[in-house]
Amino acid sequence: MQNEEIIKKINQLLIDDIEIDEDQISPGADLKKDLGIDSLDFVDLFVIVENNFGFKMKAEEMSDIKKLEDFYAYVIRRVNPN
Amino acid sequence: MNRVVITGMGIYSVIGKNLAEVKNSLFDGKSGIIFDPLRKEMGFRSALTGMVERPVLKGILDRRMRVGLPVQGEYAYMATIEALNKAGIDAGFMEKNAVGILYGNDSSALPVVESVDILRKKRDTMMIGSGYIFQSMNSTVSMNLSVIFKFRGINFTVSGACASGSHAIGIAYLLIRQGLQEVIVCGGAQEINPESTASFDALNAFSIHESEPQKASRPFDRDRDGLVPSGGAATVVLESYESAVRRGATILGEVAGYGFSSNGEHISLPNVDGPVAAMQLSLKEAGMDASEIDYINAHATSTPAGDENEAKAIDHIFGKSRPLVSSTKSMTGHEMWMGGASEIIYSTLMMNNNFVAPNINFDNPDEVTARLNIAAHTTPCNIRAFLSNSFGFGGTNSSLVVRKFNG
Numbered sequence: 001m002q003n004e005e006i007i008k009k010i011n012q013l014l015i016d017d018i019e020i021d022e023d024q025i026s027p028g029a030d031l032k033k034d035l036g037i038d039s040l041d042f043v044d045l046f047v048i049v050e051n052n053f054g055f056k057m058k059a060e061e062m063s064d065i066k067k068l069e070d071f072y073a074y075v076i077r078r079v080n081p082n
Numbered sequence: 083m084n085r086v087v088i089t090g091m092g093i094y095s096v097i098g099k100n101l102a103e104v105k106n107s108l109f110d111g112k113s114g115i116i117f118d119p120l121r122k123e124m125g126f127r128s129a130l131t132g133m134v135e136r137p138v139l140k141g142i143l144d145r146r147m148r149v150g151l152p153v154q155g156e157y158a159y160m161a162t163i164e165a166l167n168k169a170g171i172d173a174g175f176m177e178k179n180a181v182g183i184l185y186g187n188d189s190s191a192l193p194v195v196e197s198v199d200i201l202r203k204k205r206d207t208m209m210i211g212s213g214y215i216f217q218s219m220n221s222t223v224s225m226n227l228s229v230i231f232k233f234r235g236i237n238f239t240v241s242g243a244c245a246s247g248s249h250a251i252g253i254a255y256l257l258i259r260q261g262l263q264e265v266i267v268c269g270g271a272q273e274i275n276p277e278s279t280a281s282f283d284a285l286n287a288f289s290i291h292e293s294e295p296q297k298a299s300r301p302f303d304r305d306r307d308g309l310v311p312s313g314g315a316a317t318v319v320l321e322s323y324e325s326a327v328r329r330g331a332t333i334l335g336e337v338a339g340y341g342f343s344s345n346g347e348h349i350s351l352p353n354v355d356g357p358v359a360a361m362q363l364s365l366k367e368a369g370m371d372a373s374e375i376d377y378i379n380a381h382a383t384s385t386p387a388g389d390e391n392e393a394k395a396i397d398h399i400f401g402k403s404r405p406l407v408s409s410t411k412s413m414t415g416h417e418m419w420m421g422g423a424s425e426i427i428y429s430t431l432m433m434n435n436n437f438v439a440p441n442i443n444f445d446n447p448d449e450v451t452a453r454l455n456i457a458a459h460t461t462p463c464n465i466r467a468f469l470s471n472s473f474g475f476g477g478t479n480s481s482l483v484v485r486k487f488n489g
Contacts, residue, residue: 020144040149043208044149046208047210050208050209056206
């Protein structure tokens, strides 16, 4: 999966499944402060990511993910390790 | 001691999704019972059930509020919105006053089944997601509604089997009477799904009159053969008289007495003495004589033994005055955890509209039920006060007395 395709898919999942307003989505958005993603939403992201990208997120890997661009980079790294 | 009045009611049931619809169904003797083919496929002895469509809350509640809300919580949300509107209580009132919630609920089977199914399939708890824990607990309804409506008073669930909703109102009445709370949102909720009733079906307790679903629930009738499970939610706003007057609220009725008892015998077989004790206590608490009760909303679920014992208990106390008796479960089916609350609403609607709803399908009495003055048809009646019975597994009994408010 191409990087742009991954980003597009993440954005659509955030809109459809976490119900984030489309106009709030930007790479620099802070996941908690700007998008309102709390600790419970992160739990749902684990399920969404595995069902859509086929890998398991680990709680300990989440500590460095603050902004949406961090999350894009993390998913891209896991989907396309090379 | 404070007087305790009803200032709000809301209902989401198999005979109507609001007070106006329910009032018409009660007057018309309309049944909400269907045959559910899915239950037959699953191996149920009886595929009969009450049925109401699931509310659509997307666009009304945000995602976080919906994710942890099971179906009976959705019903309860709908009932509570109507009840608070009826009571004239808004978010501003909730901010300034510690409104409480005491809701009856005694299962949340479907989310438990679904979450364990995910675990068995995926072998990873992280695939369960964030909502199931809040959907699965018995306290799911009070827990969710207290967050949605920002209640800041007492907050817990009452689990007393099929008397849960009635006990919730009874406990709320006691707290307001004591002056510990001024307003409590109380009620009862009951999920409708095969998962929650399969083990009950296993007891051979359900009617198998599947050829005519709307005739299957026939409390007190000679040919009754079991109950029909049902569900929905009912919310009653209880308030101290002083608070109601201060707000200029419309008073719909006064809770005059709450009586309770435990049979101390069999886990599922009802007796006569326990219900007699609960009814007597409710009358004593109300300071009323049996002759002042004009209508009894019976617990009668359409089981052979339960209806017979309740008929004996009612006859024991009301044999002289013989008030009108009906079981609205003839129309709704057995709303279980919800029933004690919904039946207060059904009876209050009757009281405020001067009629007694029919005990439909009461075609022939048996030797015992013939002793009661059962309303087989809609009957005009000036109800000064009514008594509502709710009994449950383990021998828990609750009786509530509600009277017209006379200033």
